[in-house]
Amino acid sequence: MNFTLFHLANSRSQRIIWLLEELFLDYQLVICDTQKNGEISDKIKHVHNLGKVPILVIDDDQKSDPIILTESSAITDLFAYRYPDLGIKNLNxxxxxxxxxxxxxxxxxxxxxxxxxxxxxxxxxxxxxxxxxxxxxxxxxxxxxxxxxxxxxxxxxxxxxxxxxxxxxxxxxxxxxxxxxxxxxxxxxxxxxxxxxxxxxxxxxxxxxxxxxxxxxxxxxxxxxxxxxxxxxxx
The missing domain is CATH 1.20.1050.10 (Glutathione S-transferase Yfyf (Class Pi); Chain A, domain 2)
Incomplete structure (x- = not known):
């Protein structure tokens, strides 16, 4: 399984990099730019039309289409389910x-x-x-x-x-x-x-x-x- 994370420096997407590092997962990081008007570069709008980071692309070799997931809470919920050590697995x-x-x-x-x-x-x-x-x-x-x-x-x-x-x-x-x-x-x-x-x-x-x-x-x-x-x- 391959992960690609679209990230803007000093933004909330920093947390998803941290999550991937805590889980010792390999991933490709794409650093996005901010334009003069404050909008994020158009280069990520071909990935998700809202153009908001974080955007996580999950490419499962067994499936034809990659999963594209946005929203930090949604991404962390998915990883808490798939990698429960950082979720509720070890909690009373x-x-x-x-x-x-x-x-x-x-x-x-x-x-x-x-x-x-x-x-x-x-x-x-x-x-x-x-x-x-x-x-x-x-x-x-x-x-x-x-x-x-x-x-x-x-x-x-x-x-x-x-x-x-x-x-x-x-x-x-x-x-x-x-x-x-x-x-x-x-x-x-x-x-x-x-x-x-x-x-x-x-x-x-x-x-x-x-x-x-x-x-x-x-x-x-x-x-x-x-x-x-x-x-x-x-x-």
Whole structure:
């Protein structure tokens, strides 16, 4: 079975490289470019018409047509089924509940609120200068009235949970950790006030010490400074 992953540097698709490295799978990595308008290069639209990364192409020699799969959560669900060591296989009943909760929390709750901050930043950027103050005030009000307090609450809850647990499912590293790392790190890098959570810092250090994570950063052309600058602008 052959895997080809289409990836954009410093994006959420970094997690899929990390997943493939944790599973010791061979794969071809295609690094995509970003155009001046912020859109991803047209070279991947022949693979999937939405042109969004990650795109994973699974070529099974026994089948005529390759499988083309997008969405990080869908990709990780498939791999949790096919390679269950990073799923629920080695978890007890309580850890399974934690696994499913945090895996879905990362994509359904935490990440969408971060994306909203980016959307409002882009709205300001694309608003004509004479009336830009309107969208700026709107973003300020929405940030301070809703987004910032709710993200702060999420980080508080995660920090309290990690005071008692080594990984998101409990004692074992799982796909839940791979998925939630990105939004936690985006929060952590966006706002210096969120770096006060010591248990989250210890958790991020544990992730940093994983050999597969380090290999994935190198292969994925991860640049910490660019990532930090990107998310700080949205805050």
């Amino acid at each position: 009943s309580t850890e399974q509940v934690h696994y499913f909760y945090w895996k879905n929390f990362s994509e359904a709750t935490l990440m969408p609120n971060l994306v909203l901050k980016q959307i409002f930043s882009q709205i300001i950027k694309r608003t004509p200068l004479p009336v830009r103050f309107i969208t700026t005030f709107f973003k300020y009000g929405f940030d301070h009235g809703y987004l910032n307090p709710i993200l702060e609450q999420y980080m508080q809850n995660i920090n309290a949970y990690l005071e008692q647990q080594q990984w998101m499912a409990g004692s074992k590293f799982t796909i839940a950790d791979i998925l939630i790392w990105f939004p936690i790190y985006a929060c952590y890098q966006s706002n210096p006030d969120l770096s006060k959570y010591s248990h989250i810092q210890s958790y991020l250090d544990r992730i940093q010490n994983r050999p597969a994570f380090q290999t994935a950063l190198e292969k994925g052309q991860w640049t910490d400074l660019d990532f930090k600058n990107y998310w700080q602008k949205s805050w």
